[in-house]
Amino acid sequence: xxxxxxxxxxxxxxxxxxxxxxxxxxxxxxxxxxxxxxxxxxxxxxxxxxxxxxxxxxxxxxxxxxxxxxxxxxxxxxxxxxxxxxxxxxxxxxxxxxxxxxxxxxxxxxxxxxxxxxxxxxxxxxxxxxxxxxxxxxxxxxxxxxxxxxxxxxxxxxxxxxxxxxxxxxxxxxxxxxxxxxxxxxxxxxxxxxxxxxxxxxxxxxxxxxxxxxxxxxxxxxxxxxxxxxxxxxxxxxxxxxxxxxxxxxxxxxxxxxxxxxxxxxxxxxxxxxxxxxxxxxxxxxxxxxxxxxxxxxxxxxxxxxxxxxxxxxxxxxxxxxxxxxxxxxxxxxxxxxxxxxxxxxxxxxxxxxxxxxxxxxxxxxxxxxxxxxxxxxxxxxxxxxxxxxxxxxxxxxxxxxxxxxxxxxxxxxxxxxxxxxxxxxxxxxxxxxxxxxxxxxxxxxxx
Amino acid sequence: xxxxxxxxxxxxxxxxxxxxxxxxxxxxxxxxxxxxxxxxxxxxxxxxxxxxxxxxxxxxxxxxxxxxxxxxxxxxxxxxxxxxxxxxxxxxxxxxxxxxxxxxxxxxxxxxxxxxxxxxxxxxxxxxxxxxxxxxxxxxxxxxxxxxxxxxxxxxxxxxxxxxxxxxxxxxxxxxxxxxxxxxxxxxxxxxxxxxxxxxxxxxxxxxxxxxxxxxxxxxxxxxxxxxxxxxxxxxxxxxxxxxxxxxxxxxxxxxxxxxxxxxxxxxxxxxxxxxxxxxxxxxxxxxxxxxxxxxxxxxxxxxxxxxxxxxxxxxxxxxxxxxxxxxxxxxxxxxxxxxxxxxxxxxxxxxxxxxxxx
Numbered sequence: 148x149x150x151x152x153x154x155x156x157x158x159x160x161x162x163x164x165x166x167x168x169x170x171x172x173x174x175x176x177x178x179x180x181x182x183x184x185x186x187x188x189x190x191x192x193x194x195x196x197x198x199x200x201x202x203x204x205x206x207x208x209x210x211x212x213x214x215x216x217x218x219x220x221x222x223x224x225x226x227x228x229x230x231x232x233x234x235x236x237x238x239x240x241x242x243x244x245x246x247x248x249x250x251x252x253x254x255x256x257x258x259x260x261x262x263x264x265x266x267x268x269x270x271x272x273x274x275x276x277x278x279x280x281x282x283x284x285x286x287x288x289x290x291x292x293x294x295x296x297x298x299x300x301x302x303x304x305x306x307x308x309x310x311x312x313x314x315x316x317x318x319x320x321x322x323x324x325x326x327x328x329x330x331x332x333x334x335x336x337x338x339x340x341x342x343x344x345x346x347x348x349x350x351x352x353x354x355x356x357x358x359x360x361x362x363x364x365x366x367x368x369x370x371x372x373x374x375x376x377x378x379x380x381x382x383x384x385x386x387x388x389x390x391x392x393x394x395x396x397x398x399x400x401x402x403x404x405x406x407x408x409x410x411x412x413x414x415x416x417x418x419x420x421x422x423x424x425x426x427x428x429x430x431x432x433x434x435x436x437x438x439x440x441x442x443x444x445x446x447x448x449x450x451x452x453x454x455x456x457x458x459x460x461x462x463x464x465x466x467x468x469x470x471x472x473x474x475x476x477x478x479x480x481x482x483x484x485x486x487x488x489x490x491x492x493x494x495x496x497x498x499x500x501x502x503x504x505x506x507x508x509x510x511x512x513x514x515x516x517x518x519x520x521x522x523x524x525x526x527x528x529x530x531x532x533x534x535x536x537x538x539x540x541x542x543x544x545x546x547x548x549x550x551x552x553x554x555x556x557x558x559x560x561x562x563x564x565x566x567x568x569x570x571x572x573x574x575x576x577x578x579x580x581x582x583x584x585x586x587x588x589x590x591x592x593x594x595x
Numbered sequence: 596x597x598x599x600x601x602x603x604x605x606x607x608x609x610x611x612x613x614x615x616x617x618x619x620x621x622x623x624x625x626x627x628x629x630x631x632x633x634x635x636x637x638x639x640x641x642x643x644x645x646x647x648x649x650x651x652x653x654x655x656x657x658x659x660x661x662x663x664x665x666x667x668x669x670x671x672x673x674x675x676x677x678x679x680x681x682x683x684x685x686x687x688x689x690x691x692x693x694x695x696x697x698x699x700x701x702x703x704x705x706x707x708x709x710x711x712x713x714x715x716x717x718x719x720x721x722x723x724x725x726x727x728x729x730x731x732x733x734x735x736x737x738x739x740x741x742x743x744x745x746x747x748x749x750x751x752x753x754x755x756x757x758x759x760x761x762x763x764x765x766x767x768x769x770x771x772x773x774x775x776x777x778x779x780x781x782x783x784x785x786x787x788x789x790x791x792x793x794x795x796x797x798x799x800x801x802x803x804x805x806x807x808x809x810x811x812x813x814x815x816x817x818x819x820x821x822x823x824x825x826x827x828x829x830x831x832x833x834x835x836x837x838x839x840x841x842x843x844x845x846x847x848x849x850x851x852x853x854x855x856x857x858x859x860x861x862x863x864x865x866x867x868x869x870x871x872x873x874x875x876x877x878x879x880x881x882x883x884x885x886x887x888x889x890x891x892x893x894x895x896x897x898x899x900x901x902x903x904x905x906x907x908x909x910x911x912x913x914x915x916x917x918x919x920x921x922x923x924x925x926x927x928x929x930x931x932x933x934x935x936x937x938x939x940x941x942x943x944x945x946x947x948x949x950x951x952x953x954x
Contacts, residue, residue: 183756184685250682251715276616299620307627310715318707321716380720383695385707460691460722527722534699537725538878542752542848 215282235263289362293342325377333373340476357414398450431482438474463524497571512557523547645708651675677772691719702729729777808890821898
């Protein structure tokens with residue numbers, strides 16, 4: 148599923164241009180396809196479905212057979228889903244830029260693309276469940292729970308959340324919109340990302356996870372608490388109060404799975420922290436775990452009424468969303484990709500130096516980006532809370548928009564390096580025969 | 596042995612092996628469908644339109660819904676078409692449409708029934724620009740169209756994208772939609788007191804008041820009267836000849852408007868008047884209607900129209916804070932004669948300022 152990387156570059160490029168338009172609003176004046184409001188859905192959908200989903204699915208198609216000690220049910224079906232998914236994202240990018248949208252955040256793709264994605268998703272799900280049925284080990288490892296959970300929930304969420312299948316009016320549409328908008332995060336990206344990290348950490352550190360029962364506790368609490376949280380996006384709107392209360396309580400309760408997951412990650416790494424210095428995949432995964440801590444501590448708190456009152460509607464939330472999807476799950480899956488590409492192809496990575504450049508540019512770029520958005524969000528909060536006209540404080544945000552664009556440029560550049568590195572790796576000759584793949588070395592290098 | 600048994604159990608046994616998963620999946624879908632679609636769509640539970648809900652569907656004179664002859668779907672009216680453009684162009688990414696209890700200046704809160712006719716929702720979750728729940732009727736149509744085409748000309752410092760790529764027809768539809776937002780709440784006499792607290796003389800009352808002692812804005816006499824008001828109130832920021840180079844301009848983050856910019860040729864009398872009366876939010880430009888009479892503002896409009904507007908803005912920055920330099924610094928460059936000079940050439944000159952010699 149390397150096509151994901153192409154979509155990462157394209158999606159990030161669209162995001163970067165959108166960010167630049169905050170600094171230079173007339174940059175693409177008169178070009179409808181490049182105006183911010185067209186770029187935004189194109190960026191969000193391409194990065195979320197083109198890059199992150201595809202990369203995650205790719206990683207799962209490797210992890211699930213590996214954990215079940217069996218072969219994938221059908222390689223042909225997997226390739227078919229891959230082509231279908233790529234067609235959907237490609238057509239989606241072009242149609243969104245040209246204004247064919249359903250006009251709903253995170254669910255902008257029009258009907259034909261929705262149907263394509265559901266078919267692709269369904270076939271991947273079917274494929275993985277069939278693989279699971281033919282497994283050679285009885286006990287399911289926690290990653291399998293997480294990943295299979297995601298593949299069970301995601302088709303349901305996607306169908307409920309898109310107007311192609313379920314169209315309602317008025318506020319009901321808003322509630323559904325955010326049921327979907329938050330659950331693709333919670334019951335798809337989070338679950339897949341955590342599942343992948345649960346696979347990567349023990350595998351790379353060579354130690355079993357600290358506590359299996361704690362990991363299962365994390366899985367079942369996330370399964371229980373996540374579904375009704377979406378309404379916290381509409382806390383001050385005329386949505387029924389009981390729904391808001393439910394959303395707030397369940398959002399706050401999400402701190403339980405988060406802490407249990409992180410404790411498990413960190414305790415598994417106990418005594419192996421030195422691996423950070425030489426092992427690049429594990430460095431990516433642990434950086435992801437660090438951002439996971441930040442974003443998931445922010446999350447439950449900013450969903451409470453008192454903080455939501457102040458923070459809602461501002462760029463703080465945009466920073467938070469990026470910390471989850473980019474800071475956490477993108478880092479997780481990049482680690483898995485660097486690890487998997489060597490395992491699957493039996494080739495050494497083309498350049499460890501480039502991996503390090505990728506890591507540092509992405510991390511520094513993202514940190515700048517996140518801080519800029521968070522500070523901008525706090526400035527906006529003051530503006531809204533005191534009721535000043537927007538035009539009065541909008542100029543004070545200009546430095547933040549600029550820093551955000553700089554961070555975005557670094558990240559875009561790092562992704563280009565990533566794509567180049569992977570491309571060159573694929574062109575190389577395998578260093579080992581298929582038999583030796585199992586003992587292929589992780590990426591090693593000097594401490595940096 | 597037990598291992599072997601386990602393996603045996605895990606193998607799919609024909610159709611039977613899929614029965615349980617199939618039932619689980621079907622049951623989940625059934626539950627979700629019931630909760631999410633069937634129950635809310637029960638006639639008794641469906642959200643009822645409130646008296647402020649906006650109509651987006653074309654209706655015949657007898658009140659029946661007009662339907663497309665081919666598809667049988669209801670035909671959207673102008674506001675409905677505008678709403679589709681609003682959703683298509685993603686206005687909702689930056690403009691919310693629900694007023695929160697803590698918000699000021701956005702009018703009264705919206706209730707659930709007010710959204711009953713709307714789909715897809717455009718509630719919004721981010722505010723990079725202001726809330727638009729009660730935007731209708733606040734500003735004239737021509738202002739909206741011009742602002743959509745060139746936002747920074749009307750709101751300095753705004754980062755709204757330009758929508759100049761929309762056709763005139765689309766812009767009209769979009770503005771028609773914007774003008775309906777909250778309009779019914781605004782027009783309801785029961786709510787009037789809420790709005791009067793926010794917008795003292797908005798809308799019809801504003802334009803009605805403007806007619807009071809309205810002079811002929813094309814006359815030399817009106818321009819002459821306006822010149823005096825301009826020098827007393829405006830010149831200290833905008834400069835004696837409207838080049839945006841009065842002494843106060845030195846210290847301002849957002850510089851005062853330079854009226855020699857050709858863009859101002861597009862200003863109609865009403866736009867000039869509205870701008871003077873309402874000021875520019877977020878800048879030092881005050882709402883002059885709080886200080887000047889309508890008649891005085893019309894005089895000002897008459898004068899402002901006579902200021903020189905060239906192919907390019909004339910830029911003569913004000914450099915010195917020395918009060919003696921103010922006259923010459925603020926003057927027009929050599930060779931440019933203001934229309935005001937031409938207009939009042941026949942009339943007796945007031946003698947103060949307006950010299951055509953710069954240095």
